[in-house]
Amino acid sequence: MSSAERYRALRGVQDILPPEIFIWQKVEEVAKDVFSAYGFQEIRPPIIEVTDIFTRSIGENTDIVEKEMYTFSDKAGRSITLRPEGTAPFVRCYVQNCLYNLPSPQKFFYSGPMFRYERPQKGRFRQFYHIGVEALGISDPKIDAEILSMLRFLLERLGLEGLTFEVNSIGCEKCRPDYRKALLNFFSGRINGFCPDCKRRYELNPLRILDCKVKECIKLRVGSPRVTDFLCKDCREHFDALLSLLRLLDFPYVINPDMVRGLDYYTRTTFEVTSKQLGAQNAVAAGGRYDRLVEEFGGPPTPAIGFAIGIERIVELLKSSDKLEILAPKVFIATIGASAEKEGLLIANKLRERGIWVEISYAAHSLRSQLRRADRLSAKYVLIMGDDEVSSRKLKWKRLSDGTQGEIAIDKVLEFFNK
């Protein structure tokens, strides 16, 4: 280490390196694959937006907006924010590009980094990655069920097990105020027993009291009104229809009436997928309906539903369950002498043009040390070539796993490795 201070990545952000990057690539590939089977197409909105987009949609009193956003002024004095989540920018993009004129449902997905200024912990970073999915134009619960089963299918395809799928309905702008009133009424006599956080929640966002993990608060909320008992007729029907579709699809859901969403824009269906193998940050995917948001962004009334999955949490699960595929070169070309070196370079090029991973030696090392390097790289085959081989136009191949070797004509090398 030098005496100069070395640079390091900012707190809460990370470099993603091999071999872990291969899991990331797999997750992205499988997701793209599954989404296209359901007709979802990729879009790539920008990472920065005007700050208002987030404050208006996520809600002024949420933690995200109050203290977690990366916000700065650009050179023209506009307030700009690095996106803390994907749905609000998506809706801006949807309205701006008049995507509602496409035949409905319009189905899109996107992936990329999100930013929140939080204290890092297991499964929580300041720059974290989401794959998000949005379906618009359909209010029928069939699309809710489709989205959920697509999510389940994706997680299954990735080989994940032991996940819990929680669903709930938090009603609409018609029924939620009644529920809120009932909650406040129920809790008003118990407020003194609450933890300080819940006392604060009582004022700001009483629904969040349902989420508290403090034992006293859990006791005090026994028998509290349930959101599902306050749904209006339309929301009730929507939720019931969704549940019967899920049963039809043999979807292993659990109703969690205490599940509340932190963002203001949600309506009706909300859901969350959790794993017990993660730490406190146990959600691997979550989402819900946001039937009012497009209109609020100046578009036509457009029902919508979406979810996002947290890539690093999926990767975390796969790291412990997956046997990592070891990537290794197929061929190492070991040469002795200048003419063999040139010949070897030509062979390497031909093989590489066919997409075969070939490594060569970059200095005139002894054959021993070249073989040792091939071994350390876990190369499958070594091609050995010296003056004799060049003049006879034949070279030796050796399979490192069992040490077998043989001879092959130089112009047959392509066929040998092409299969």
Add this chain to the structure above:
RNA sequence: GUGGGCGUGGCUCAAUGGUUAGAGCACUGGACUGUGGCUCCAGGUGUUGGGGGUUCGAGUCCCCUCGUCCACCCCA
């Protein structure tokens, strides 16, 4: 923002307050210049995260600070 644990070569870790801070792994080369894995040998400028203090003497004790991990909080 709050609380707790942990900071010693690239990694995992040793070192009662007392010589020149060690070992394993990894890495590079050699022994073995046409045959890898095994073995042996050689190769490290470590400000013991940083700063201050206590002490004859600090990796070790105290304070501050930074980083990291976990949890609270919060969250698609």
